[in-house]
Amino acid sequence: MTFGAALSELRKAQKTAKGVSLYSRYVNRPLGRVFAAGAYVLGLRPNHVTLLSAAFTGGGIAAIALVRPGWPLAVAVYALLVTGFALDSADGQLARLRRESSAAGEWLDHVVDCAKVTAVHAAVLVSFYRFFDLSSDGWLLLPLGFQLTAVLIFCGGLLADKLKPKSAASVPPAPPSPLRAVALLPVDYGVFCVVFLLLGSESAFLAGYAALAAAAALFLVAFMAKWFRELSAAS
Structure with missing residues (x-):
């Protein structure tokens, strides 16, 4: 297929928009489609795109800690970070286009995601310690708390999906809620990437990062209650 034909096929093979924020739906997935179509034309495999995603994200994380x-x-x-996130969407889309979805590919994708969620906040902690003129050492606890929250959301959601009985998982999804898509923006990784545009101003970055950390903590409580309730009802 040509690039245009691949892009057209990808538009027909999108996952449900339920539980997806506006950013992922209207920015990250479309950008991922473009990357997936380009990767298809270049003859890349899904795992190659996953590793490219890791390389871009890793470069951004290293820069946070070292510069x-x-x-x-x-x-x-x-x-x-945004390019790495879009490539993270592209690998799954490319797998569907090439009909090469596999357990190994899904495992690699999740490993890279876990590394990303853990390392980005560790890099912020290193940056705080090396470069920021913090008013209190208590600020160093913020990346640790944000990291814990992000890891729990990632692992909790992944486990809830895997542990949900097949009968429950096969129920047709309800139409996506526009209100929910807006509400999920504070915990969308693409929105989280935006806060790094504030790195030129120490006070602005601290305020933005702290605000997103607080939002993530609130969503964590809501998510955990929801997942536990759903798994309890399904068992």
Whole structure:
């Protein structure tokens, strides 16, 4: 297939929009489609795209930890993280296009996601310690708390999906809620990437990062209650 034909096929093979924020639905998935179509034309396999995603994301995370914050760094980090996120969407779309979905590919994708969720907050902690003029050492606890929250949301959601009985998992999904798509924006990784555009201003980044950490903590409580209730009802 040509690039245009591949892109057209990908538009017909999208996952449900239920439980997906507006950013992922209207920005990340469409950008991932473009990358997936390009990867198809270049003859890349889904695992190659997963590793490309890891490389871009890893480059952005390394820059956070190793380079003094400033506006050029802010733009570079944002570009690397957003590209890595779009490639994370592209690998699954490419797998569906090539009909090459596999347990090994899904495992690799989840391993990379877990590394990303863990390492990005560790990099922020390193940046705080090395470069920021913090008013209190208590700020160093913020990335640790955000990291714990992000890991629990990631693992809790993954386990809830895997442990849900097949009969429950096969129920046709309800139409996506626009209100829910908006409400999920604070915990969308693509929105989280935006905060790194504030790295040129220490106070702005601290405020934005803290706000997203607080939102994630609130969503964690809601998600955990929801997942536990659903699994209890299904067992």
